[in-house]
Amino acid sequence: LETIIKVFPPHGWIDLENYSGTDLDIVNAAKVSFVKQSDSFEAAEERVLNFLMRERHGSPFEHNYFKFHVRAPIFVVREWQRHRIGFSYNEESGRYVELRPDFYVPETARTQEGRPGAYRFEDGNEAQTDQIRTAVMMHCKNAFRYYENLLASGIAKEQARILLPLNTYTEFYFTCNARSLMNFLELRMSSHAMYEIRKYADAMYKLWAEVMPQTAKAFEHHGFVAP
Ligand SMILES: Cc1cc2nc3c(=O)[nH]c(=O)nc-3n(C[C@H](O)[C@H](O)[C@H](O)COP(=O)(O)OP(=O)(O)OC[C@H]3O[C@@H](n4cnc5c(N)ncnc54)[C@H](O)[C@@H]3O)c2cc1C
16 A cells, blocks of 8 residues: 655655554444444445445444644644544644754745635736745745754744744644544535645545545545534
8 A cells, every 4th residue: 555645745745654444344333233243345335334424424434543644834734733523633843853944835826816705716827926936935045044043042942933934844643533534525625625735635535545445435425424
């Protein structure tokens, strides 16, 4: 199983480091209601799985875990960590380690039209792309130089870091189960989600679907399992 996807090479990636659980475990978690178990995943099990997904029976989807290791820009992680239920997090500490000079630079400028709740985002033109890329690179370079100067003067890492921009990469672990993962995917694979977090959600979906192909198929067909 290929467990790592480079979302924004070279710095942005997601790695499914560890996992447990299968499509069959979900079906068997539901079948315990009737004191029954299946040994293999066949057409009958597929029907049960689809029933659970369609009727929003959420708890059978919780007896499994997916531990991901991620490197993403802070502005992406800030959205990510809004997902509170069934998610455990641990993140690199800018108080304890010197942050690396790795910054997210967009490939293309993005324009924004419309009003809140109905924005349309489109690719900017070449001049706008040049403008944002140059501004971001210059700003990051300067910010990091100031950061290093402060550290060299003996300022604490926790204080010096406050001038680093939101596109600085950070690294974190998160662990969830298929139910909380689907809630994340439903919200973050949507066209309403920010482009950068959508790219991570798409990668997360691919990794998860390798482990639970039938559940992923039912998820695509019947939508998410509401929490
Ligand atoms: C397109 C988009 C735009 C957004 N814009 C903004 C924004 O402008 N500002 C902003 O602050 N956030 C914004 N968010 C974040 C959003 O409000 C949610 O915090 C985030 O998507 C996490 O979703 P969640 O609450 O379902 O996830 P989780 O925190 O994982 O919760 C899972 C589920 O548990 C239940 N639950 C969790 N906590 C509670 C609770 N306290 N009480 C009752 N039920 C609970 C709910 O059913 C919830 O769906 C945005 C999200 C998206 C996808």
